[in-house]
Amino acid sequence: MTVPPHPSSPLPAVDSPLPLAERICNGVVITATLVPVAVAGSNLALWCIPALQFIAGWPGMMVMRVNTCVAILSAAFSLLLWHLAKSRGPACWQRWMAPFCGAVAAAIGCLTSLEYLMHSDLGIDTLLGPATFPQDHANAFVSAPGRMSLNASLSLFFLGLALWGLDWKVRIFNFRGIFTAPILAVTSALPAFFALVGYVSGTGNFTGLLKSTNILLHTALSLMLVALGVMAIRNDRHPVRRILSQSAGGMLLRWMLPGSTASLIILAWMVGRGRGSGLIAPGEGRALMLFGGLILFYTLIIAVSRAVDDEETKARLAKSALRDEEQRSQSILKTSLDGVLLMDVEGRIVDWNLAAEQIFGWKREEMLGRVLADYIIPERMRASHTHALQTYLETGVGPILGQRLELPALRRDGSEFPAELSINAVVDAVPPMFVGFIRDITARQKANQALREAKDEAEKASQAKDDFLAALSHELRTPLTPVLLSSSVMSKDMRLPEDVRHALGMIERHVSLEARLIDDLLDLTRISRGKLLLRTELCDVHSLIHHAWEIIKDDAKSKNLDVQIDLQASHSRLAGDPARIQQVFWNLLKNAVKFTPPAGSIQLTSHHDAATMTLVVEVKDTGIGFEPSLAQQLFLPFEQEKMEVQFGGLGLGLAIARAIVELHGGSIAASSAGPGKGALFTVALPCEAATQKDAIASVKKREIQQPSGQFFHILLVEDHEPTRQVLARLLNRAGHQVTAVGSIAEALVAAELESTRLDMLVSDVGLPDGSGMDLMRNLRSREITLTGIALSGYGMEEDLQRTRDAGFARHLVKPVKFDQLLQAINELHTSGEMQNPI
16 A cells, blocks of 8 residues: 655645554565464364364364355455465456455355245255264254354445455446445454354353344454455555554544453453452343444544644645745745735845845845835835825725836946836735835836837838838829820821821820839838728729730730630629729739730630629639649739749739729629640629619710810920820810910919919919919919819828818829820819809
8 A cells, every 4th residue: 555645745645554564564464364374274173074073072062064165265265366366466366366266255144134034944954064073062052053153244245345355446427436345355254253252251142143143253253364465465445444544534543443442352251250249240242332332442443643734734734835825935036027025014135035136236145124116116206105105004095006107226336227016005014014126127118129120120111211202103104194195086087197107095004014123112012001092982893803814805816816705794893993904804804814825715704692792803814824822922023923024914903803892882803724834813892782773874974075165274284295285185185275385483473374264273282383282272372273284293181181281173094095094084074163253
């Protein structure tokens, strides 16, 4: 029986056994085996060898019945086999033979008991031997020839059950399992114990409590020994475990049980002697009462023992837990990276850990008993600390308790450093005590400061990038404007030869493409800053797809691509930004044309998903395709860089397309069977159930409609001379009267001279002597109100907002197609936004 001590405590466990416990139990088991075998074996020899039966004729000699001898031998052999099996493993033959021998003893005891209880003769009493022989003195005391007493049969029955099921457990209600063998062994020993007391005291009723014949002395002794052996063979179970434990309860049991038993036997002997001398009446009720009192006394002893054990367990556990807690606390204090200090109500240091030594430079022994404020708090702050401590002691309120504060602290050398401090009152401490946690945050503050030389720099770099892109777009757009204006108009001039018009159309398309690349860079900046805005109106997606196709169909024809457009969706109207939606499908179609080899095919289809109320558009090609695992990466900026080296472009189109689609509440996805197997792009957009009439009207509203005979006097301000000349010529050709100037000063002079005849201002934003916004504000300060259209190479949202704030009604981003300018002029007229000239 070995119970290991708690790993965190050197104290032995409460129920750890005595050092000699195993040897004591082995000695009991051997004795409990050999003595019953010798007694039962010698008695059985008298029945089997008639020549020995003369021994039974000695005075007072009584012989066990044959079935009693066999049952006790079976029980003793079972106990011996269980003992041998302990050291030979679970598969040895002794482990299955031992229960069999126990079952034989239980069967003999059970059948004999049934004969008594049923008042019948089952014929088993003389089955193993004769009922009696001439010298058998015990035959006169049995109730039936050859039958053991009822006391002995019941004792053997319980003893056999204990040996048969030595390791059985029963579960009572929700309690843990209880081994049955010790309980059965104690039960089987009671009749034998009564008999032994009766023999010592000479009181017959103790040996015949069940109104049967007495248990023979050697039978009672054998049964008692085997019962003790059953309890000792499993010494890790109660009650033997408790009796042999080193606890106070175990010690109490070892002193009290033998002493109480000896007292009982001595008392019984004295009662017997008293009866023999006539001092005690023949009635044995008094003796029975005395015996019952002793049994109660035994029970009380056991209960007291258990209580002592429980209290000792609690005390040991509490002491061990306290010591463990102290050890853990000390370990935490020693290994903590923060300074930990404990102070009393006077602000004096009670404890000071290793980290505090390293932070402040004061050793623990130097700081114990000293006032905290005098050593680690700068002098200018000590009065506040003392006041806060006094306030807490008087009111129980501490303004800084439980707070994390950043404040300067003082090292031993007098230098200050930034520290994080938190102070808390120790719960239930009498008198009050406080624990402080201090951390040197010099490195953290430097890191935070560095994160802020870095965040500011990153923001500056980001702003510089945006400014650079804006400036770059302006510088690139400005020279493109006259080229685009001239080519867009001349490509439609039927007076020019067809090949010239074709060349001019090619120039227009490539300049538009260049402008689109610039727009993509700006759109990407808008997306990254969350400033990509939509101008929502009712639009027809099918019409926008056709417009996008018109822009790139010549490129498809040049590669001899087979393009199939099958738009079958029953609902193609939605509320969205038509320019942005057209940009999405222009990107998809442009990519399909770009990445599909000559003589390939492109399919563009649409259908309406009634379940999700979405318009689904698919663009499928037989182009270069991609690895399926790269489907999501295609929509990241610059992810197509490797392909773009071969096919051209910046790899921004799909990133912008996804942002636009998601802003409209839709989704876009890409798929491919692999390289060389083409690609499929699917766009899903939420659609509205608008009437076809509304959609057609909305589309027509955006078309250029020049009102017949409606012309305006326009003040054109543009410092880029080629652009100014082209714009003035085209506006004049369109029927408008134009006053063209190149600066703010010239524009103000012209406005003063012709203020009554001017209808509209078309001005570049960047001018040599100011900005278009300055010009608009100057005109208004002179009470000259003109409807304005701003022209600029800057196209960010903040640029548009600045021109709106200055009073411009429209903002066109260079390079500007002449059709766009005419459309803006006409929209201002038809919408009623034209200002009445003064």
